[in-house]
Amino acid sequence: MVVGKIGRQCRALEACFLEAFGEVHQNRDGPGGNAYPAGREIFTFSYGSRPLVQSRGEDFRLLFEVRASVELLLRSRQVTPRNVRLETTPLRSGLNHKRLCCDTNVRLIAAPRLMPPRVMSEQTIIEELQRQLRESKKGQEKAEKERQEERQRAEKAEKERQEERQRAEKAEKERQEERQRAEAAEKERQEERQRVEALEQQTQPTKLDEYIAACHSLVFSNLNIERNRELTSKGSITNPRNKWCPTHIQPWSDFIQQQRITFGTIYDTFPADRRVFENRAFLSGLGKRISLRSISDEKTLESFLHNSVEDPVKTIIDQLKQVEGVRSAFDLGNGIIFENHPHAISDLSEEVVYRDTPSTPPATPNHSLDLNRLRPDQICVYRSNNAGSETRTMIYISEYKPPHKLTAPHLRLGLRPMNIYKEVVNRKTIPTSIDPDGRFQYYAERLTAAAITQTYHYMIEGGLEYGLLTTGEAIVFLKIDWSEPETLLYHLAEPDAEVLAHPSYFHLCTAVGQYLAFSLMALGLQGERRLRGQDERHQATEKLKTWVEDFETTLRSIPVDERHAPNSSPAYQPKTYQSVDRSPYPLRKRRPRQVGDEPNKEEVHREPAESSDDESARYLPETPSPTERRIRQRGRGDQGARRSERILARRPRDGDGGGSNEQDRPYCTQKCLLGLVKGGYLDVRCPNMALHNRQSNSPCDHDRGPISSCIRHPINHAQFLEILFEQLKRSLDDGITPLVHGGARGVLFKVSLLKFGYTFVSKGTVQAFVKDLEHEATVYKRLQPVQGIYVPVFLGNIDLRLMNRVYYYDHRVYIIHMTFLSWGGYEFDATGVVSGEGQFKGKAMQSLRAIHQLGIAHKDVRGANMLFNEEVNGVMMIDFERALLLEPPRPPLVQLVPNKRGWRPDTAESIKSVGKSGDRGEASRIFSDEIGLMKIVFGVHNR
Structure with missing residues (x-):
């Protein structure tokens, strides 16, 4: 095959x-x-x-x-x-x-x-084959054509399907894009809404709780402590030498309960939805600025606390006082003031510090020997008594201690119930380095005791019930129970830790919240007594001992590596009071507790300037001249002028001064006090004559006229000073009322000799300026011929150190010397009183020439040192601390005193006889300069 x-x-x-x-x-x-x-x-x-x-x-x-x-x-x-x-x-x-x-x-x-x-045949075969091929070809072509047509139909159908699919995909894509655009637009709208809401939230005013929370999270939380020892302040934490020391310190057991009640009262009376506080944007910017500056000393700590705590508390109270319900619950007055500037004559002021220290120290605790007095580690918190009033009342003192000196672990271990004098001051044994925990405990107790002793000392001096010590990280709230002043109560607060431990009520745990509650507790209720009197303070100090150890040496002896708690110490655990309920105490069904129902007293308390003005006007001469009447109307018509009156009888500061009878008593007249000094007769026009005459047994000189004008004073000048000395020795509260005004060398009081009713002015000063007031007394003696006419009557002076007393006028203002004068008159506003009244310029010039005639150059000629006195219808010159005693010029050809009835024949002779030999030309030049200065003063006012 x-x-x-x-x-x-x-x-x-x-x-x-x-x-x-x-x-x-x-x-x-x-x-x-x-x-x-x-x-x-x-x-x-x-x-x-x-x-x-x-x-x-x-x-x-x-x-x-x-x-x-x-x-x-x-x-x-x-x-x-x-x-x-x-x-x-x-x-x-x-x-x-x-x-x-x-x-x-x-x-x-x-x-x-x-x-x-x-x-x-072969031909047949070929033809047959050709025929078959043609048929086959035709069949194939037909089949091919059918296949192509089928393919084309399939391709067309496929194309149509693809086109349909593409159209569907395109439509879907367009729907997705539209949806995406809608989603993007919605997202933009949401973001824009969020931005607007965030911006509105940042810029809109805050509510009370929002404000307290924002102050803590945005500002206070930026506390930054300097850890580099090379950049922190050096030296002792404090110097408790010769400071009054508490005998015992005990926990303030009901502090948190009082704090809860205070906040409950706030929430019960202040609308929670009121947006009246600063916005978050401002607070955020403030916090960022604060965070850039670390706490390295007392000054930076003061700045931090002022911005993060004190200013917010003042802001909140300024809003609380606008609500009637809150005003009825707390005695807010016109708000509070955190004052970090010392009084002009306190021992913290530069001029006082750099004055020479006396060679013989007083018997009382030595305030002038504190060589480290210019430290910015203390501020005073005052209640501003009323709007438009310069009066204020201290409610507590705040002490600053940098956190690198006095750490939170020191306070946690150092604050415990103890006999501070026995267990700290007089402790003999010191733990060795073998026991690091015990050694740190010893140092903690010593540092803490030194710090709170200084705060306690100033609380006792100021007659205060409340005070605090703060390091920024921690706050120690202090209280004195004046029924047992030798015991100091304390409460340690750590705001950051407490806020985390109490998230539900963290507002109450913040530094601002705790300062706010404490300030309202110190303000108290309407009519509550805040300051303790001078006598109660003196009695308390008699029971106390002082800390006499040199603490600075002790502090510097502590090795640097032993100033921090060991790792095994329990001092690392902050105080949070986690098991204590911090919720505001509900008061919805309770009425604010009232202290007495004294509307009249409250009304006087709110308008002290007005009431004092009316009291003084009530005892002006009965028949003033037309000029005097116009001045009186102008002076009383302008409240601003009333506020600027200098030596005006006012109500005492809260807690100071005597009873209402003495503080409301009018001043004696110039003629009355001049008669007392000279051994003359009573002035029938003196508003206190009945009080003088009640004790008088002197016979009447009938040659002088009616019996009412011929009664001599019941005591002479020497007896007056003796009785006044004994009165002040017995009490610095009865018969003495501090006034608002003062000068660069002293502060003013209204004083009454209680037994005889003599009422006058006292000018008190501190040790640094005693020589100035003694010099002023010498000047007044030379000005004796014109006393009661051109200058106030000089009644003498008393040194409180001779009776072992100090008058605590203000924080670290220790009055030890008092000069007594007649009330000079009103400080006049030259733009309101002198303008258009040329005779006032003439009267002021007449007074200046009168003191020149006695050889006195004032050296401080200005409006504040000239008072208008309606009794003599003239101008009185005051404040002669800077005055010069010169050779008097030649006597004038005419008398300078227009009031001939008040002028005795020996006056002119006295003027002539005053003075010593000297350079008359130099004196005349100085007098001429002062006359020119007086013209400038009145020329500026007249313009």
Whole structure:
């Protein structure tokens, strides 16, 4: 058998087939005479094609051509389908990664009976083949055309499906883009709304709770303690030498309860939704600025606390006082003042510090020997009594201690119930380095005791019930129970730790919240007594001991590595009072507790300047001249002028002074007090004459006129000073009332000699300026001829040190010397009183020339040192601390005193006889300069 490989061309197929058929034919016609057995394979060929499922038209055409050619050849060899059949069977199948290939065999198989072949001509065969090829070609073309059309329809349908899918995808894409744009727009709107809300939240005024929380989180939390020892302040934490020392210290057991009640009262009376406080944006900026400056000394600590705590507390109280309910619950007055500037004559002021110290120290605790007095470690907190009033009352004192000197662990261990004088001051044994915990405990108790002793000392001096000590990190709130002043109560607060431990009521735990509650507790209720009197303070100090140890040396002896608590020390655990209820005490069903029902007293308390003005005016001369009447109307018509009156009788500061009878008593007249000094007669026009006359047993000189004008004073000048000395020694509260005004060298009091009713003015001063007032007394002695006319009447002076007393006028203002004068008059506002009244310039000039005639150069000629006195219808010069005693000029040709009735014949002679030999030319130049200065003063006012 011959097997031929058939390709795509018919001729090759035909040749191969003929060759094979010839062999078959020979075998059939050969010997044996019979053809191949039935079923024997006589011819096989194969062809390869592409996968049928993916065949193109030419593959089908090739298949038809092969079959047609085989049939034609068989017929041409007289082999018909009855003799053989053409089978197309799958030969094998193969797979590759792209297509399925299929090979097909074409077999020529002998039939059981072979018919004789029919002989066809070659031409016929060719034509037949051509015909079949044409038919096959047509069939193929038709099939191909149908396939192409079908393919085109399929492609068109596919294209349409693709286009539909693309349109759907495009529509979906557009929907997604629209949705994305909508989502983006909504996101932008939300972000814009959030930005607006955030901006509004940052810039809108805050509510009370919001403000307290923001002050803590945005400002106070930026406390930054300097850790580099080279950059921190050096030296002792304090110097408790000669400071009054408490005998016992005890925990302030009901402090938190009082704090809760205070906040409950606030929430009960102040509208919670009122937005009146500073916004978060401001507080945030403030906190950022604060964070840039670390706490390295008392000054930086003061600045931090002023911005983060004290100013916010003052702001809150300024808003609380606007609400009637809060005003009825607390005695707010016109708010509070955190004062960090010392009084002009306190021992902290520069001029006082640099004055010479006396060689003989007083018997009382030595205030002037504190050589470290210019430290900015104390501030005083005052209640501003009324709007437009200069009066104020101290409510507590605040002491600063930097946190690198007095640490929180020191306070945690150092504050415990103890006899401080026995267990700290006089302790003899000191733990060794073998016991680090005990050694640190010892140092902690010593440092803490030294710090609170200094605060306690100033609380006792100021007659205060409340005080505090703060390091910024921790606050020690202090209280003195004046029924037992030797015991000091304490409460340690650590705001940061307490805020974390009490998240539900953290407002009460913040530094601002605790300062606020403490300040309101110190302000107290309407009518409550705040300051203790001078006598009660003196009695308390008699029971106390002083700390006399040099603490600075002790502090510096502590090694640096022992100033921090050991790792095993319990001092690292902050005080949080976690088990204590910190919620505000509910007061909705309770009425604020009232202390007495004194509307009249309250009214006077709110308007002290006005009431004092009316009291003084009530005792002016009964028949003033027209000029005086105009001045009085102007002076009382302007409240601002009333506030500037200098030596005016006023109500005592809260807790000081005597009873209402003495403080409301009018001043004696110039003529009355001048008669007392000179041993003359009582003045019938003195408002206190009845009190003087009640004790008088002197006979009347009937030659002087009616009996009411011929009664002598019940005592002479020397007796007056003796009785006054004994009165002051017995009490510095009865008959003495501190006034608002003062000068650069002293402060003013209203004083009454209780036994005889003499009422006058006192000018008190501190040790540094005693020589100035002694010099002023010398000047007044030379001015004796014009006392009661051009200058006040000088009544003498008393040194309180001789009676072992000190008058605690203000924080660290220790009055030890008092000069007594008649009341000079009102300080006039030149723009309101002098303008258009040329005679006042003339009266002031007349007073100045009068003191010049006695050889006195004032050296401080200004409006504040000139008072208008309606009794003498003239101007009185005051404040002669800087005055010079010079040779008096030649006597004038005419009298300088217009009031001849008050002028005695010996006056002119006295003027002539005053003075010592000296350079009259130099004195005249000085006097001329002062006259020119007086003209300038009035010229400025007249413009």
